[in-house]
Amino acid sequence: MALRIRIGTAVYRQGSARVLKACRRVQPSSPHPRAVPAFVAALSPTRKLASSQSFSVAAAARSLSTSSAAVSRNNTAGESVGVSAWVDSDSTIAVRFPDGAVSRFHGIWLRDHCRCPSCFHPVTKQRLIDTSSIPLNIKPAVMTVEQTKLKIEWEADKHQSTVDLDWLRTNSYAPKLPAGPAVAATRPKRLWDASIADKLPVVQYADVMNSEEGLRAWLADIDVYGIGFVDGVPATPKATEELGRRVSFIRETHYGGFWDFSANLEHGDTAYTQLGLPAHTDTTYFTDPIGLQLFHLLEHTGKGGESLYVDGFHVAEKLRETHPWSYNILSTLRMSAHSAGDKNTLIEPSIKFPILNHDPVTNKLYQVRFNNDDRSVFSHLRPTEVKDFYAALKEWTTLVRSPTNELWTQLRPGRAVMVDNWRVLHGRAPFTGHRRLTGCYHNWDDYRSRVSTVLDKKTM
Numbered sequence: 318m319a320l321r322i323r324i325g326t327a328v329y330r331q332g333s334a335r336v337l338k339a340c341r342r343v344q345p346s347s348p349h350p351r352a353v354p355a356f357v358a359a360l361s362p363t364r365k366l367a368s369s370q371s372f373s374v375a376a377a378a379r380s381l382s383t384s385s386a387a388v389s390r391n392n393t394a395g396e397s398v399g400v401s402a403w404v405d406s407d408s409t410i411a412v413r414f415p416d417g418a419v420s421r422f423h424g425i426w427l428r429d430h431c432r433c434p435s436c437f438h439p440v441t442k443q444r445l446i447d448t449s450s451i452p453l454n455i456k457p458a459v460m461t462v463e464q465t466k467l468k469i470e471w472e473a474d475k476h477q478s479t480v481d482l483d484w485l486r487t488n489s490y491a492p493k494l495p496a497g498p499a500v501a502a503t504r505p506k507r508l509w510d511a512s513i514a515d516k517l518p519v520v521q522y523a524d525v526m527n528s529e530e531g532l533r534a535w536l537a538d539i540d541v542y543g544i545g546f547v548d549g550v551p552a553t554p555k556a557t558e559e560l561g562r563r564v565s566f567i568r569e570t571h572y573g574g575f576w577d578f579s580a581n582l583e584h585g586d587t588a589y590t591q592l593g594l595p596a597h598t599d600t601t602y603f604t605d606p607i608g609l610q611l612f613h614l615l616e617h618t619g620k621g622g623e624s625l626y627v628d629g630f631h632v633a634e635k636l637r638e639t640h641p642w643s644y645n646i647l648s649t650l651r652m653s654a655h656s657a658g659d660k661n662t663l664i665e666p667s668i669k670f671p672i673l674n675h676d677p678v679t680n681k682l683y684q685v686r687f688n689n690d691d692r693s694v695f696s697h698l699r700p701t702e703v704k705d706f707y708a709a710l711k712e713w714t715t716l717v718r719s720p721t722n723e724l725w726t727q728l729r730p731g732r733a734v735m736v737d738n739w740r741v742l743h744g745r746a747p748f749t750g751h752r753r754l755t756g757c758y759h760n761w762d763d764y765r766s767r768v769s770t771v772l773d774k775k776t777m
């Protein structure tokens with residue numbers, strides 16, 4: 318039986334015995350997909366057919382008495398460049414990318430993720446296809462690789478899917494391949510200690526407000542260091558609020574929206590006193606703690622009140638190195654928290670969280686929740702766990718309070734600072750006199766949305 322094989326726009330006809338022989342020449346045990354470049358090279362260009370015909374996966378698979386069937390991309394000179402796709406023995410669709418890396422996809426996954434306008438709305442970026450209508454064992458009838466796209470015509474519904482190869486690689490899962498060059502390089506986080514005082518990440522207010530480049534620089538500082546200073550801010554609540562809104566809308570809480578306060582105990586919280594505040598993160602009592610916090614000191618006539626910042630990820634890393642048992646306890650034992658200082662307010666998270674929170678998929682630390690003042694009554698731990706918790710907390714606190722990890726800096730009118738509240742702890746020294754501080758909260762997801770769109774130019 319003759320096979321029709323489409324490579325780019327060219328279509329070849331070959332006897333199945335000859336194709337099988339070509340495959341086995343490369344991999345004697347079986348005509349496995351790894352033989353594909355040679356498989357294609359072995360085809361005779363003199364047997365070229367009309368370009369409208371294409372390679373039938375099902376026919377090829379039957380003829381070869383194997384599940385391996387392939388298409389490959391040719392470059393302008395007509396040589397194979399190694400990009401290919403085939404149906405594997407377990408019915409998954411294997412794709413070889415330009416660097417030779419191979420990943421496999423289930424047919425139903427590819428059909429479900431079809432990005433054509435009838436399956437995925439190009440404007441709303443929402444799925445249109447009814448996933449439950451896809452057969453579990455859906456198979457391609459025809460596959461072609463053209464330039465940067467994999468085209469699949471499905472056997473079940475004759476639907477034509479076109480998949481971008483870079484997109485496919487970025488979203489590969491069997492195995493997960495490193496992102497291709499077309500995907501923007503990620504910015505690794507830079508953990509810091511007290512020495513950051515010599516080279517604070519600072520951008521200019523005018524740049525942030527007037528150019529996307531300036532905003533990008535600020536967002537990059539917040540993403541990389543968990544803290545980003547802004548100089549040249551007019552010392553008014555209005556300019557400060559506008560700066561905050563450059564990142565995202567403001568998150569309202571029981572403290573209000575944009576806040577402008579002095580030590581008047583307007584709210585039942587130590588922040589509204591002249592007392593010192595040990596390093597902490599805010600709103601550990603919310604199920605979803607605030608993501609960012611902006612501070613701008615507008616007035617101070619007395620003494621003290623220096624601001625304190627500590628990189629919680631750096632401290633966590635030090636704890637993991639020096640006291641792994643403590644790291645483990647603070648990553649697993651869950652704590653309670655509450656906010657109850659205002660009348661008719663009693664906020665508690667819906668579930669209890671540990672101090673060190675890890676992504677359950679990647680196991681990477683993604684959030685520090687630590688405010689010893691807001692830690693609530695707990696009675697849910699076993700007796701041995703109670704002892705373990707206090708012992709582990711002592712090691713953590715020692716590192717948080719180590720001067721080698723503390724950034725002390727005097728805020729002043731004109732210099733605002735945005736802090737990643739899921740990573741960087743903040744505090745302040747006690748003070749005297751009149752001190753007027755302004756600022757606001759932002760949601761984590763809305764901040765990350767700005768990083769994705771403004772900084773990374775990411776789309777779905």
Ligand SMILES: [Fe+2]
Pocket residue numbers: 588597598599743
């Ligand atoms: Fe705070």
Ligand SMILES: [Zn+2]
Pocket residue numbers: 431432433434435436437476477478
């Ligand atoms: Zn589609």
